[in-house]
Amino acid sequence: PQTQYLADYKRADFTIEQVTLDFSLFDNQTIVTSKIVFKKTNNRVKNLHLTGEDLTLLSVSIDQKETSHYEVSDTGLTIKQVPNEFTLSTQVLIHPEKNTLLSGLYRSNAIFCTQCEAEGFRRITYFLDRPDVMTTYQVRIEADKTQYPVLLSNGNLVEQGDAGQNRHFAMWHDPFPKPSYLFALVAGDLACINKTTTTQSGRDVLLEIYTEKAFINQADYALGALERSLKWDEETFNLAYDLDRYMIVAISDFNAGAMENKGLNLFNAKYVLASPETATDKDFFNIENIIGHEYFHNWSGNRVTCRDWFQLSLKEGLTVFRDALFSADMTTKGYKRLEEVRTVRDHQFIEDQGPMSHPVRPSSYIEINNFYTLTVYEKGGEIIRMMYQMMGAETFKRGLALYFERHDGQAVTVEDFATAMSDASGIDLTGQFFRWYTQSGTPTVRVNSLYDAQSKTYKLTFSQHHLPTADQANQADKQDLVIPIAYRLFDEAGQSLCDERTIVLTESEKTIEFGSLSKRPVASILRNFSAPVRLHFEQSIDDLHTLVRFDDDLFVRYDALHHILKSAVSQLIGQQTTPQKTPQKTPQSIPQSTLTQLVGTYEYLLTKDNTPAIEKAELLALPSLSVFFSLLPEHPLDAVDQAVKTLSAALAQQMSEPLQARLSTPCEHEEHDLSFAAVSERSYRNACLQLLSYAGDTDSIARAKNAYDQAQGMTNRLAALEALNQTQSPEREAALSDFYQRFESDPQALDKWFAVHASADFPNTIDTVKSLATHPKFQLTNPNKVRALYGTFCMRNLAQFHHPSGQGYRLLSDLIATLDTINPSLAARMASPLTQWQRFDDARQDLMKTALTTLVNLQPISDDLYEIISKSLA
Ligand code: HT7
Ligand code: ZN
Numbered sequence: 001p002q003t004q005y006l007a008d009y010k011r012a013d014f015t016i017e018q019v020t021l022d023f024s025l026f027d028n029q030t031i032v033t034s035k036i037v038f039k040k041t042n043n044r045v046k047n048l049h050l051t052g053e054d055l056t057l058l059s060v061s062i063d064q065k066e067t068s069h070y071e072v073s074d075t076g077l078t079i080k081q082v083p084n085e086f087t088l089s090t091q092v093l094i095h096p097e098k099n100t101l102l103s104g105l106y107r108s109n110a111i112f113c114t115q116c117e118a119e120g121f122r123r124i125t126y127f128l129d130r131p132d133v134m135t136t137y138q139v140r141i142e143a144d145k146t147q148y149p150v151l152l153s154n155g156n157l158v159e160q161g162d163a164g165q166n167r168h169f170a171m172w173h174d175p176f177p178k179p180s181y182l183f184a185l186v187a188g189d190l191a192c193i194n195k196t197t198t199t200q201s202g203r204d205v206l207l208e209i210y211t212e213k214a215f216i217n218q219a220d221y222a223l224g225a226l227e228r229s230l231k232w233d234e235e236t237f238n239l240a241y242d243l244d245r246y247m248i249v250a251i252s253d254f255n256a257g258a259m260e261n262k263g264l265n266l267f268n269a270k271y272v273l274a275s276p277e278t279a280t281d282k283d284f285f286n287i288e289n290i291i292g293h294e295y296f297h298n299w300s301g302n303r304v305t306c307r308d309w310f311q312l313s314l315k316e317g318l319t320v321f322r323d324a325l326f327s328a329d330m331t332t333k334g335y336k337r338l339e340e341v342r343t344v345r346d347h348q349f350i351e352d353q354g355p356m357s358h359p360v361r362p363s364s365y366i367e368i369n370n371f372y373t374l375t376v377y378e379k380g381g382e383i384i385r386m387m388y389q390m391m392g393a394e395t396f397k398r399g400l401a402l403y404f405e406r407h408d409g410q411a412v413t414v415e416d417f418a419t420a421m422s423d424a425s426g427i428d429l430t431g432q433f434f435r436w437y438t439q440s441g442t443p444t445v446r447v448n449s450l451y452d453a454q455s456k457t458y459k460l461t462f463s464q465h466h467l468p469t470a471d472q473a474n475q476a477d478k479q480d481l482v483i484p485i486a487y488r489l490f491d492e493a494g495q496s497l498c499d500e501r502t503i504v505l506t507e508s509e510k511t512i513e514f515g516s517l518s519k520r521p522v523a524s525i526l527r528n529f530s531a532p533v534r535l536h537f538e539q540s541i542d543d544l545h546t547l548v549r550f551d552d553d554l555f556v557r558y559d560a561l562h563h564i565l566k567s568a569v570s571q572l573i574g575q576q577t578t579p580q581k582t583p584q585k586t587p588q589s590i591p592q593s594t595l596t597q598l599v600g601t602y603e604y605l606l607t608k609d610n611t612p613a614i615e616k617a618e619l620l621a622l623p624s625l626s627v628f629f630s631l632l633p634e635h636p637l638d639a640v641d642q643a644v645k646t647l648s649a650a651l652a653q654q655m656s657e658p659l660q661a662r663l664s665t666p667c668e669h670e671e672h673d674l675s676f677a678a679v680s681e682r683s684y685r686n687a688c689l690q691l692l693s694y695a696g697d698t699d700s701i702a703r704a705k706n707a708y709d710q711a712q713g714m715t716n717r718l719a720a721l722e723a724l725n726q727t728q729s730p731e732r733e734a735a736l737s738d739f740y741q742r743f744e745s746d747p748q749a750l751d752k753w754f755a756v757h758a759s760a761d762f763p764n765t766i767d768t769v770k771s772l773a774t775h776p777k778f779q780l781t782n783p784n785k786v787r788a789l790y791g792t793f794c795m796r797n798l799a800q801f802h803h804p805s806g807q808g809y810r811l812l813s814d815l816i817a818t819l820d821t822i823n824p825s826l827a828a829r830m831a832s833p834l835t836q837w838q839r840f841d842d843a844r845q846d847l848m849k850t851a852l853t854t855l856v857n858l859q860p861i862s863d864d865l866y867e868i869i870s871k872s873l874a
Contacts, residue, residue, distance in 0.1 A: 001863040006310040006363045012128055013045040014038045016135040021125065023105075025096075025112055025143040025187055030105060031058070033091045034125045040084045048079045048088070050126035051119070054104070056093040057126075062086050077126045090126050099123075100781050100822045108253035109212060110147065111188030113266055115259060118309055118368045121180035131179040131306045132411035141187060142169040148187040150210065152247060154178070154262045174262055176242065177409060179305055184261030186249045191216035197227050199240045205230065211250040211273060218273040221674070222248065225288040229295040232326050237400055239299045248272065248291070252747060253782050255825055256372070257290050260297035267294070270748050270784055276672040276713040278749040281679045283714075288330060293323035304407045309368045313360045313437070314414050316372075317380020321388070324381060331676065334554030334615045341529045341555055344382060346627055348374035349534065352442045355835055355872040357469040361414050361437040366867035369825045375440070382532040383436045389484050389530055390504065391425040399424035432506060433482040441469040443481055445505070447537040451520035458517050460487070460525075463509040464533075470871070482506050486527035489514065492542070494550020497521050502530065522546045527553040535559075541567060545597060549604050554615050562623055564601070565647065566631040568594050572643035573635050590650055599654045606658045606688075614680040617687035622648055622694070625798045629839075636841050641799050648694035656695060659688045663703075671713035679715075686719035693723035705731040708738075718752055725760050750777055751788035758792035765800045766807055769793045780818065783826050790815055794833045801833065802840065806847035809834060813851035816865065817858055824862030831855070831865065835872035849873065 017037035024031040038048060053075065060070050062082065069080040079088065099106035104123025105114050114120065122129040139153040145168045151160070155174025163169045190210040197205050207226050209219040226248065233239045248265045250272035258267040271290045274283050300322060301315035328336040351357065351374050358371065360380045365371050388396045403420035414437050418429040427433075444465040451458045462485060466478035483505040489497040503512060514521070522543045526535045539547075539560075547560035568590055590598075605611075605619055622644075623631075629640050652659075663685060669678035689707060693700050701724065708720035708731075721739060724732040736756065743749035754775075757768050772778060772789055779785050794801045794812050801808040812834060819827035834855075837848035855861075856869045 001366045001866055003364050003366050004309075004368075006308070006361075009308050009310075011041065012130065012133050013042045014040055014048060014128065014133075016128060016133055018136050018138070019127075020138045020140075022140045023142065023185060025141065025148065027147075028095075028097060030094050030096055030112075031091060032094060032125045033089065034127070035087055035089045036127070037087050038082070038085070040082075043084055046081050048082045049076055050079070051076045051122040051129045052092070052126040053123050054094065054099075055123070055126065058091040058093055059089075061089040064089070076122075092125055094124065101825070102253055102255045102783070102823060103825065105185065106253075108251050111190065111212070111249075111251065112143070112148065112186065113188075113249065113251050114183065114185045114261075115255065115266065116183050116261070117181040117259060118312075118372075119181075121183055124183075127180055129180050130308065131181055132308065134177040134179050134305070134409070134411060136177050137172075137174045137183060139172045139174075139185065140169055141172075141185060142167055143187045147189060150186070150188055150190045150192070152184075152186040152210070152249065152264055154182070154184055154264050156244060174243075176262060176303070178262050178302065179411065182260070182262045182302055182305075184259070184264040184266060186210070186264065186266070189213065190249065193219050193223055195223055195227060197230055199230070200234050201240065203240075204244070205241050206245045208245065208247045209250070209272065210247065211269070212252075215250070215269070215273050218275045218278065219250070221274050221284055222250075222267075222272045222287055222291055225291040226295060228288070228330070229292040229326065232292070232329065233296060233299070233322075236325065236329075237299075237322075237397060239404070241295075241298060242303070246295075248294075252784070255783055255823070258294045260294040260301055262298070262302050265294045267291075268784065270751070273748055276674065276715075278714055278743065278746050280715045280718055281674070281682060283748075284674060284679075285327070285331065289323055289327045292326040293319055296322040296326070299404060303409065304404060305411045307411045307413050309365070309371070310361055310363065311413050312368075312371060313376045313380030313383075314412065314417055316377045317360065317382075317384050318417070320377050320381030321384035324385075332612055332615060335612075335618065337528060338554060338558055338615075338618050340378065340381070341558070343374065344378050344529070344532050346630065348378050348532070349442045350630065350836060350839075351375055352379075352440060352469065354838065355470045355874065356868065357440045357471050359438050359440045359471075363438075367825075367828070367863040369864055370828055370867050379532055386433075386436070386482075386484050386531055387421055387425075387427075387429060389486070389502065391421070391427055395425045396421075432480070435479055435481050439466070439478060439481070440471050441466060441478065442532065442534055443483065444534045444536055445483060445485065445526070445531070447523075447525055447535065449523060449537075451517070453520075456515060456517050458489070458514045458521055459511055460514075460523060461509060461511040462503065462505050464505055470874075480506065480508050483531045483533060485525065486530040488524045488527060488551075488553070489517075489521040490524060490546065490550060491519060492522055492546055494522075494546055496552075500527060500553075524551050524553055524556045526559075527556055529555045539563070541594075541597065545601050548601050548619070549609070554611075554618070558619060561601075561619060562627070562631065564598060565623065566628065568598060568647055569628055569640065569643045570632060570635075572646055573632070573639050590647060595650060595654060598651065602651070602655055603658055606655075606662055612680060613684035614676075617680075617683040620684075620687040620691055622651070622691065624796075626796075629798065633839065637798065637802055637844075638804075649696060652692055652694035652696075652700070655691060659692045660703075662688050663692070671711070671716060682715050682719075686716065689719055689723050693726050696727055701727055701729050701731050705735065708735045714749065714752075718756075721756055722759075725756050728762055744777065747784070751784055754778065754785065754788040755792040758789050759797050761797065761799050763800070763803070765793065765797065766803070766811060769811065781822060783823065786815075786819070786826060786830070790830065794830070802844060804843065806844075806850075809847050809851040813854055816855055820858060820862050820865050824864040827862065828864035828868045831868050831872075835868060837872070 020035040022033040063086050071078045096105040096107050103115050103120040141151040142163050145166050151170035153172035155172050158173045159171040191213040192208050192210045194208040209223050211219050243263045250267050250269040252269050254268035271287050296319050300318045306314050399421040402424045422429045446463045448461045484502050486502045488500045544560040544564050548557050551557050628644050669681050704720050704723035711717035721735050724735050739753050816827050834848050837845045852873050
């Protein structure tokens with residue numbers, strides 16, 4: 001496999017003035033005819049090299065004359081001795097019906113559809129398939145009328161008609177120059193709902209959602225979310241939609257969440273289809289967020305795109321941040337922020353620490369599909385958030401306006417973005433700050449505090465630390481960053497001692513001092529998670545309880561509560577001061593004083609705190625085993641698992657009365673009500689139910705079963721099922737079987753059924769997973785099914801996947817070996833649990849490395865998988 005380097009970037013030797021594509025779709029083959037107008041940018045160049053994969057070349061002409069001056073290889077077509085300006089026509093044969101990669105043109109449930117990002121267009125025709133080659137597209141699609149009544153492509157429909165032999169055609173023209181990765185085509189027997197919305201300038205835009213006919217009644221929410229997205233981007237950033245039509249098509253077999261193709265988004269059906277019976281409130285939230293994300297790409301990504309794939313975060317980081325602002329406006333700032341914090345701290349930090357560590361702007365890759373990562377997306381979004389934090393909302397808006405004005409219609413770099421934002425704000429983001437884009441790894445910020453009662457002064461010393469990472473292994477590779485740290489001081493009763501301020505740490509250490517403090521204050525640091533760093537700040541348990549109860553910053557409260565819980569787990573393991581690698585017998589009870597204080601704080605949250613219910617639910621949810629394991633890396637998984645179970649059960653028992661009291665109050669909202677108040681109420685009640693269920697006694701099983709039986713909507717039904725899923729009880733079996741009967745013909749809801757089975761923390765779950773893999777509704781070619789069953793077991797069921805026998809690892813490596821022959825990009829993604837072997841004890845490490853070694857020796861092996869596995873064994 002070949003490595004690509006950012007340093008090797010060269011602009012293309014040709015521009016493409018325009019392209020005309022003609023697709024003849026048949027059940028057993030597709031013929032693609034292209035006419036591309038090329039112009040040299042460098043007249044000394046003789047040959048034109050186009051990329052192409054899995055194409056059968058039928059003919060090549062230059063300026064309408066057939067030619068044989070070309071060479072074809074597995075990766076492309078080279079045309080020899082081309083003129084300075086010419087039209088190249090090619091005809092190729094492709095097989096979408098056999099395409100299981102889900103990249104290029106493929107078929108999903110009898111729908112023809114495309115996925116061209118990042119390098120799928122080369123699987124459709126020979127082309128300069130790189131994002132800095134932008135051109136306008138005219139597309140003709142011809143297919144059978146009965147099977148494919150709907151024919152769609154980007155832009156505006158210019159003509160449609162009969163093509164004889166029960167076939168018809170449609171012609172589309174997209175007036176905006178775009179890179180090939182934004183090309184899209186859909187053909188199928190689809191139903192559609194639509195709505196006309198009007199921009200602030202009074203232009204009508206037709207919004208359309210297409211789905212398989214059976215599911216069109218689940219598309220209303222998506223259509224509403226799309227309209228809200230258009231309005232929000234105009235109101236917030238003054239960015240209006242530019243075509244007359246915006247189409248979204250729901251596809252069952254899809255490698256990612258969705259794709260922002262110009263004017264024709266393709267979506268994983270999971271992020272379009274929803275009704276209160278089949279989807280949870282969280283599903284609705286995700287749908288709105290992803291519809292927003294793809295829509296916002298119309299400016300951040302489509303109008304201004306990436307010069308090369310190393311710049312991926314230019315569009316993704318910015319759009320992640322824009323979708324975060326949108327979702328925060330649709331819910332609450334704190335709720336959305338905690339979701340982001342969890343993704344960054346619980347997952348991106350792990351990526352940073354592992355073998356695939358890379359900067360937000362990587363400098364090399366083997367397979368770009370492997371770099372659609374949490375680092376590029378989420379850490380990239382955090383960088384934009386830091387800019388926002390440092391310059392303020394209004395200046396940020398001016399910066400963004402300048403960026404779009406300067407670069408509209410261009411393919412640019414992360415430097416171009418940083419320059420525009422610097423120019424607008426007067427803050428230099430192109431120097432030291434820019435290291436956030438080029439340096440991998442998670443910085444640690446240490447905070448030391450010193451109170452001097454005599455002088456009534458309080459000092460906070462901040463220092464930054466950077467460890468080597470897999471890709472930047474020398475300490476010399478790591479330099480100090482610019483780190484904005486928001487803070488505030490409270491007294492021990494939770495009264496504020498100062499307004500929130502931000503210190504921008506540029507040096508390796510800095511001290512700030514506060515005077516006139518008659519008592520030692522309680523510091524609230526890194527408020528709203530103001531920078532993507534690990535914070536090391538030793539605070540007393542009493543201070544942490546003060547923060548949980550009284551701080552006005554949800555992130556700090558959440559983090560303080562996690563530290564308290566971590567300390568309780570640590571006490572249970574009994575190894576707080578002398579870390580050991582081997583499991584030891586866990587004491588059966590938490591020290592009474594610890595439990596009393598903890599219960600006091602939980603009771604405070606339940607009965608006295610007036611935080612919005614949706615945010616309170618986040619505080620009440622206990623962290624997963626995976627989070628505890630990350631917080632306590634010095635302890636073996638088994639010891640942490642035992643201790644977390646003991647703590648959860650103790651807390652559930654102690655909190656039983658107030659939780660039951662909360663649950664026995666009547667619901668104020670209907671289950672089908674999707675208003676914010678109704679969603680908040682459900683989230684809070686279900687958090688209480690979940691906490692109670694850790695008791696695992698007969699009462700809590702009966703309560704959960706009752707909740708299941710009473711449930712009308714999916715939110716309550718799934719919450720009850722998950723509570724029952726803690727127990728190997730007949731009630732759980734009954735609920736699972738009822739769930740299957742209700743939802744066997746709804747693929748999205750059925751994925752939940754697979755996932756609940758796979759997440760059960762029982763020793764026989766692995767056998768259940770193996771058996772469900774042969775279930776008639778399970779398909780290895782459908783990524784959603786693979787993620788629901790295997791993804792849940794291997795990524796969310798830590799205790800069972802990492803069973804000391806190693807059988808979880810063997811299950812996963814067998815799966816990956818098979819998947820690599822079907823869908824390499826999915827196979828590579830599924831490998832991530834194995835690549836984290838460094839986090840585990842020696843015995844598990846050996847077993848995981850054995851599985852990885854088997855995989856690296858596969859023949860053949862895809863570039864996607866090879867890159868991940870070889871780097872994790874290096
Ligand atoms: N820009 C899109 C990325 C994407 C993708 C990447 C690789 C393989 C398949 C894919 N489908 C979509 C989605 C987004 O970030 O908006
Ligand atoms: Zn995106």
